[in-house]
Amino acid sequence: MSKNLLEGIGCSNGIGIAKTFLLVKPKIDVNDKKHLIDAKKALALLDRAIETSIKQLEQIRSITLEKLGTEKAEIFDAHMQLVNDVEIIKQIKDQITEKQVNLVQLIDTVFNNYAKIFKSMDDPYFKERATDVIDVKERLLANVLDLKIPDLLSINEPTILVCYELTPSDTALLNKQFIKGIASEIGERTSHSAIMARSLEIPAVFGIKNLFNHIKANITIAIDGKNGIVDLKPIIETWNEKLSKYEAEQNELKKYAKLKTETLDGVKVKIEANIGNPTDMTKAINYGPEGVGLYRSEFLYMSNSNWPSEEEQFIGYKSVLEQQPNELIVIRTLDIGGDKKLAYYTFPEEMNPFLGYRAIRFCLANLDIFKTQIRALLRASIYGKLGIMFPMIAIVDEFKKAKDFVLQTKKELEKEGKKVAKDIQIGMMVEIPAAAALSDMFAIHADFFSIGTNDLIQYTFACDRMSKTVSYLYQPNNPALLRMVNMTINGANKHKKWVGMCGEMAGDILSIPLLLGMGLHAFSMSATAIPMARKIINSLNQSECKVLAEKTLQLQTMDEVNDLVKAFLKKKKLI
Ligand code: PEP
Ligand code: MG
Numbered sequence: 001m002s003k004n005l006l007e008g009i010g011c012s013n014g015i016g017i018a019k020t021f022l023l024v025k026p027k028i029d030v031n032d033k034k035h036l037i038d039a040k041k042a043l044a045l046l047d048r049a050i051e052t053s054i055k056q057l058e059q060i061r062s063i064t065l066e067k068l069g070t071e072k073a074e075i076f077d078a079h080m081q082l083v084n085d086v087e088i089i090k091q092i093k094d095q096i097t098e099k100q101v102n103l104v105q106l107i108d109t110v111f112n113n114y115a116k117i118f119k120s121m122d123d124p125y126f127k128e129r130a131t132d133v134i135d136v137k138e139r140l141l142a143n144v145l146d147l148k149i150p151d152l153l154s155i156n157e158p159t160i161l162v163c164y165e166l167t168p169s170d171t172a173l174l175n176k177q178f179i180k181g182i183a184s185e186i187g188e189r190t191s192h193s194a195i196m197a198r199s200l201e202i203p204a205v206f207g208i209k210n211l212f213n214h215i216k217a218n219i220t221i222a223i224d225g226k227n228g229i230v231d232l233k234p235i236i237e238t239w240n241e242k243l244s245k246y247e248a249e250q251n252e253l254k255k256y257a258k259l260k261t262e263t264l265d266g267v268k269v270k271i272e273a274n275i276g277n278p279t280d281m282t283k284a285i286n287y288g289p290e291g292v293g294l295y296r297s298e299f300l301y302m303s304n305s306n307w308p309s310e311e312e313q314f315i316g317y318k319s320v321l322e323q324q325p326n327e328l329i330v331i332r333t334l335d336i337g338g339d340k341k342l343a344y345y346t347f348p349e350e351m352n353p354f355l356g357y358r359a360i361r362f363c364l365a366n367l368d369i370f371k372t373q374i375r376a377l378l379r380a381s382i383y384g385k386l387g388i389m390f391p392m393i394a395i396v397d398e399f400k401k402a403k404d405f406v407l408q409t410k411k412e413l414e415k416e417g418k419k420v421a422k423d424i425q426i427g428m429m430v431e432i433p434a435a436a437a438l439s440d441m442f443a444i445h446a447d448f449f450s451i452g453t454n455d456l457i458q459y460t461f462a463c464d465r466m467s468k469t470v471s472y473l474y475q476p477n478n479p480a481l482l483r484m485v486n487m488t489i490n491g492a493n494k495h496k497k498w499v500g501m502c503g504e505m506a507g508d509i510l511s512i513p514l515l516l517g518m519g520l521h522a523f524s525m526s527a528t529a530i531p532m533a534r535k536i537i538n539s540l541n542q543s544e545c546k547v548l549a550e551k552t553l554q555l556q557t558m559d560e561v562n563d564l565v566k567a568f569l570k571k572k573k574l575i
Helices: 041-070 071-084 084-093 103-119 124-144 168-172 192-200 235-256 278-287 298-303 309-324 361-365 367-383 395-414 433-437 438-443 455-461 479-494 512-518 527-538 542-552 556-573
Strands: 005-007 009-012 017-023 036-037 100-102 157-161 178-184 204-208 220-224 229-231 271-276 291-298 330-334 386-390 425-430 447-452 498-501 522-526
Touching: 009 100, 009 157, 009 168, 009 192, 017 178, 017 235, 036 041, 041 071, 041 084, 041 100, 041 103, 041 124, 041 157, 041 386, 071 124, 084 103, 100 103, 168 361, 178 220, 178 395, 192 204, 192 271, 192 278, 192 447, 192 527, 204 220, 235 527, 271 278, 271 527, 278 291, 278 309, 278 527, 291 309, 291 522, 298 309, 309 330, 309 367, 309 386, 330 425, 361 367, 361 395, 367 386, 367 395, 386 395, 386 447, 395 438, 425 438, 433 455, 438 447, 438 479, 447 479, 455 479, 479 498, 479 512, 479 542, 479 556, 512 527, 512 542, 512 556, 522 527, 542 556
Parallel strands: 017 157, 157 178, 178 204, 271 291, 271 522, 291 330, 330 386, 386 425, 425 447, 447 498, 498 522
Antiparallel strands: 005 229, 009 204, 017 220, 036 100, 220 229
16 A cells, blocks of 8 residues: 555545644643743733633634534533633632742642542532533643644634544534544544444544554545545545545435335335434435434433433434434433543443443433433423333343333323323343343343344454454454344244344445344444445345345354355345
């Protein structure tokens, strides 16, 4: 590969050509002796840094107000208050008594002490203030030292974002109008940032080794989000051709957005969308989903500055249900923890957060937070066909407890005179091997299963879905995983329950024939993947896929499985 080309993992399809913006958070050694300055200068520098910070925050506030609304904009009101807080500033100034002072260290200590006080409080609202204090401190320090702070909200021209690692909350702030691509050192196809990039339809290449050694700010580069390529010296004409070709292919596929999903031998399955918010749904509709198989409700929690209220959640759920009132909309209850953190809540320190206090475990331990969400869901249920789904169910008791809590909350609402739909389905994710193994028992209680392969794969192979070093073990089409899927479908069939899949595997061309063959009823995926998946399913006979799937269940390796599927699809001229 030419030295102008960098390789990574293609995480979100599409072609992007634009100038780079380096998202680098400044690192500051507060104890460095070079920060020692004259007291008078320190006082003047502090005043100037406060003034600059307020100006920056005013600008961010107005951009946020325009793009994301009042509530998000209020975060920056709070930041402005903090940077100008009389008590905090007095504490700093009172310590500028010596001839020579380290202003950087003083600011750091005073703000850290404030953050610590907030962090130690039990109330999530006050805990959240700690994150704000640290954010403001970093801004103030950068301004004292004249360091540039990268600011995602202020990007207002075509840009390719280059970063070390993009957090899911960074991704939530990206604006597709200006962000033409993302190149990142860290990240995998199944990381939440990648999933969000796909739903935002921003081309993304993650996992590029030593990216910052190769790239500079403000140079034009091109990225190919399907093949995982970054071109540092793009020939614009060639890349524009690639862009046009990509757009033409997308147009050809669009005809499948208008069809229903049905195999050549007449088996009807559903292809649904994975979404993160009502706006995703509006965009997803263009790709022809037959309902929603996964609404990741945690995105609202993650982009908020505090726990979202019942009303705020109700509005979001209602909006999605109303957009497809005749199709099933499966909303997953809060799946927080692991790599999905909240600015306003500090999770306990754990050695393995992915195996720890998260998702349904967190909700069942915090019933007040859970109740708010369940009330909002039940109230929204009358606007369409609702499925409520619990994440990370490991044992039957958890499912029964969560389901009972929903039924009890329903009674409460009805007592209050609020309407709740009669036909709500209550199901669960199968993403822990224990749930797959005992699926026939879970199926006694659950109305449906949705197989979450993103996690099921990581737990089956004991392989962190975010890790680069063990990514070779992340094997969707390994017969071991296929057997888990098959076992789950058989367990559900025993009790005449339906099974969907909402992990990334559901949209993978090399897995679709096998899933179809095993009898999966619903495939839920990023909206952009729907037309291609429908083209594949509508071009196949399920009976042939069944024979293929049975063969692969008897193989030893993923490569053997993939070779068989590729040969099968090639024969059908589908690849
Ligand atoms: C999964 O684990 O497959 C899944 C869909 O959930 P998430 O990716 O949000 O963990
Ligand atoms: Mg999961």
